[in-house]
Amino acid sequence: MIIRFLRSMMGRNGGDNPPAVAAETTYQGYTITATPSEDPGGWRVRGQISTEQDGMVKSTTFIRADIYGxxxxxxxxxxxxxxxxxxxxxxxLFQSSH
Incomplete structure (x- = not known):
């Protein structure tokens, strides 16, 4: 159970399948894709923000502690x-911290 939790927090759903897209929209030139992950207590906030910069698509995934029914x-x-x-x-959002 702890490994499943850690995998979900790191954005891995325990398999090779990407999480299912629940909603998608654009905002100020960015594409937002909502991919909530199922959690024992409900559904965890999880998504991806992407945009094109300098001819390349850049994206970042975020996961929050928030869980909804x-x-x-x-x-x-x-x-x-x-x-x-x-x-x-x-x-x-797309700058490396290294």
């Missing part, structure tokens, strides 16, 4: 949290 609500909250990340960090 339905996949649909988790997807809505994923989109909202992604918009906030974009507002706060913009292109900085």
């Amino acid at each position: 339905s996949r649909e609500v988790a997807a809505e909250m994923t989109l909202a949290k992604a918009r906030r990340l974009i507002d706060e960090q913009g292109a900085g």
Whole structure:
């Protein structure tokens, strides 16, 4: 169970299949893809933000501790949290911390 939890926190769903897309939208030139992951307590906020920069597609995946009772609500909250990340960090989302 602990390994399953760690895999879900690291963005791996225990297999080779990518998580299912629950919702997708664009915001200020970024594409937001909501892929909530099922958790023993409900659905965890999880998503991807991508954009094209300098002719290359750049993306980042984020996972939050927030858990909701339905996949649909988790997807809505994923989109909202992604918009906030974009507002706060913009292109900085894709800068390496190394």
